[in-house]
Amino acid sequence: MTRNNLSNALAQLQARGHRLTRPRRRIVEQLFNQRRSVTAYELHQQLGDRDVSLASVYRTLELLVALGVAETVVRSGAEQQYLACSLDHHHHIICDCCGVVAELDECSLAPFERLIESQSGFQIDGHTLEFHGRCVSCQQ
Numbered sequence: 001m002t003r004n005n006l007s008n009a010l011a012q013l014q015a016r017g018h019r020l021t022r023p024r025r026r027i028v029e030q031l032f033n034q035r036r037s038v039t040a041y042e043l044h045q046q047l048g049d050r051d052v053s054l055a056s057v058y059r060t061l062e063l064l065v066a067l068g069v070a071e072t073v074v075r076s077g078a079e080q081q082y083l084a085c086s087l088d089h090h091h092h093i094i095c096d097c098c099g100v101v102a103e104l105d106e107c108s109l110a111p112f113e114r115l116i117e118s119q120s121g122f123q124i125d126g127h128t129l130e131f132h133g134r135c136v137s138c139q140q
Contacts, residue, residue: 006032008087009069016067023052027060036099037073037081073101073130093131097138104131 009028013020030046031038044057061082064070073081073094083092083101091104113124
């Protein structure tokens with residue numbers, strides 16, 4: 001599995017011709033320092049700097065998603081959140097109490113995909129899966 005880290009994310013940006021401005025670099029660094037998904041507003045607040053606009057945070061997060069180095073996490077009734085992720089296929093397990101997110105590397109859904117394809121006539125190009133629960137810390 002190709003773990004995504006800050007270096008890989010910055011390299012992806014540069015390889016695709018995107019400039020590494022100081023504000024963009026700070027946004028990416030802050031996202032990669034998280035162990036949970038965050039909203040653009042939360043990330044902006046954490047940066048606590050007038051040099052980085054909320055609009056820049058949104059644009060950078062959407063760019064990271066488009067490059068595959070971040071993903072969106074949708075929670076029912078909540079604002080869209082963003083999460084730095086591995087480049088390879090994986091799934092998430094999310095703590096509904098504290099918001100910590102862990103990646104699950106193993107995916108054994110290929111047989112299920114083939115079954116769905118045969119039953120529906122669809123050609124499946126990919127899938128996402130999230131598990132929700134309580135992490136070890138929140139269980140106590």
